[in-house]
Amino acid sequence: MTLMNRSPYVSLLSKALAFVPCCRPADADLFLATHSYSAASGAPRSSLMAEYLVSSCGFDPDQAAKASKLLGRVESRHQPDSVLGLFKSYGFDNTQVKKVISANPRWLLLDVEKTLAPKFRALQDLGFSCSDITHLVISNNYAISYKSQTILSKIQLLQGLLGSNDLLVKVCTRHRWFLGYSIEKRIQPNIEILRDCGITDQKLSVILRYRPFLITGNAETLKALISRVEGLGVPRTSGMFLAAVSMLQTVSEKNFKARSEFFKGFGWSEDDFLAAFRKAPTLLGLSLKSLQRKIEFLVNEAGCAPSYLALRPDFLLMSLEKRLMPRHRIVTGLKSRGVCISNLSIFSYLKYSEKQFLEKFVNCYKEYPELIELYNGAPKNRTAL
Template sequence: MTLMNRSLYVSLLFKALTFIPRRRPADAAVFLSTHSYSAASRAPQSNLMAEYLVSSCGFDPDEAAKALKLLGRIESRHQPDSVLGLFKSYGFDDTQVKKVISANPRWLLLDVEKTLAPKFRALQDLGFSCSDITHLVISNNHAFSYKSQTILSKIQLWQGLLGSNDLLVKVCKKHRWFLGYSIEKTIQPNIEILRDCGITDQKLSMILRYRPLLGTLKAETLKALISRVEGLGVARTSGMFLHTLNALKSVSEKNFKAHLEFFEGFGWSKDDFLAAFRKAPCLVGFSLKSLQRKMEFLVNETRCAPSYLAPRPRILLMSLEKRLIPRYRILTVLKSRGVHIGNHQMITYMLYPEKKFLEKFVIRHTEFPELIELYNEAPKNRTAL
């Protein structure tokens, strides 16, 4: 490179360097102080929230760390304190508060007067006690994140369908997310489908009281279920229609077939099984293990023929340990001691109301005081069925 070219190159390089912006000392100080403050501020804010979750909400450090990921910045304790204050005013204890906040930590950032307080007051206006509100919020807290009108409309609808606040609270406690189902997309279409089947509002109210999840199925699922029930010979006009719908709701085609094959193994025909099912739809809700034990006991111990049991499926719905074994034990002892107990069929003795059976076959026979102890004796290998 010639001297002239080298001088030109150096000159251009110098000019280029002069155009690179340089931070002035004052600017650098501002920059460093701003970024130092930002980094330092985030830590205290996180620490403040973590300490708050531990000290005020009962979280352990690990639970607090997980909850922090869902929370934004907290400027002061005022907002979360107002949320906890509202809960306390409605009777939430420390354990219940923790349960609610654990499920939805963002509630601590809500404006109480604009969100939670109006909902809680509206529930009181609908007749719910503080205890009721506590249970509704704990069991279905995500539903209370909806707009006030949305959640209140759902509650009012279920009030009308179930007929009482107590039942609604009971259902919500048992089924989480129960209040999360859409009225327009799920509940109302299902009600119309059931009404189209000829089900009166009175019957509809009754079934929803005891089997409310029937109203929360997808419309397509409910329609398919109705077709399935009709295909098994249960007409829409039958008094067993709703019971059969509910029984099949949680029983797959595969499971239904397994129950059919099980009873065929005891000599029932397909028609026997379907006739038994139509009389006692919940028969297919029992496990095969449970039914196996009952059938073996009734056939081998009580000498009931399978052909006797087929048209009398109700006996298979009874508890083996709590009813079948204790009653058969009493009848056997009385017969062995020469007591005439009548010539009824086995199912007749099993269908007696508890009080009547005790009076007729246990308490009356004071000459055999051991009968009471025998009746209450737990069978070996007792399991709940």
């Protein structure tokens, strides 16, 4: 057979050889050391990356086997080593590196200088410390998953509203999906809607920290929610408007109606329920069991009429064990001992601050140590109520 006749085979052989990886000597040694081959199939029994994930990232063998399937065949550890080196240069410890790579195994294949390092430097330029960056990336990997300009625009917007990187890191830690939402489609339109309702940037900061779903939800859904709140008689000018919007976001119309029926069982009318909601929207967030216990105590033991409670729904927001019961019982105890407490209504002594209540009803009656002991024996942390 002539050379010309053999040329098609030579050409095929050349193409096949082009796909054979060219390893450096050190990499070749590692590759051969970590791979065994079946005589029958010629296929590797173990993956270089699976071994790497175990030895360098702390994976267990099962985790490593699953993750390595996402990485394909990597012939050199130079690339993943450079990725791990970058993370550790920013203060990630071994546990944190494992957590990050477990969530994003393909990050081991990224070009550090072209992809990862510029994003880390950009976060530093925005004032984030290495510790901030560590917490931000661990809790919210969107921080370095998106294109640099996209994620930096989000962060700059949030920095302006929250006022500090510390708060931004806390929000992103609490809500791991937060940086994944589009500014143009979600965040900015919702912010503009809320601003049109008179919500200040200071209140927007509070929303971002505690009710971020109002910022990241669908804009049309937010508009419908605002219309629903106004339809229940809570105008945009009300100090309870934002609380009502936040609460109704989590309470369906069906559950709202069920709450109304619950209070009717204690003698409230529909108007009583709506009036109470306008004054204390967070009433809807309490469990029916908790509400029932409070109402039964206030009606049966403290002598409050249901209609009285409808006018003062904030009583139902107070802790039964930490505020309602101990305060009522110490005042009742003082009266039973002949202490003259003129013109004192339950409204007065329940609304006092903890410091005021102690001064007026506890500290000045040391001749009744049993009452003081009773009050001090109630659950602590009343100042938070």
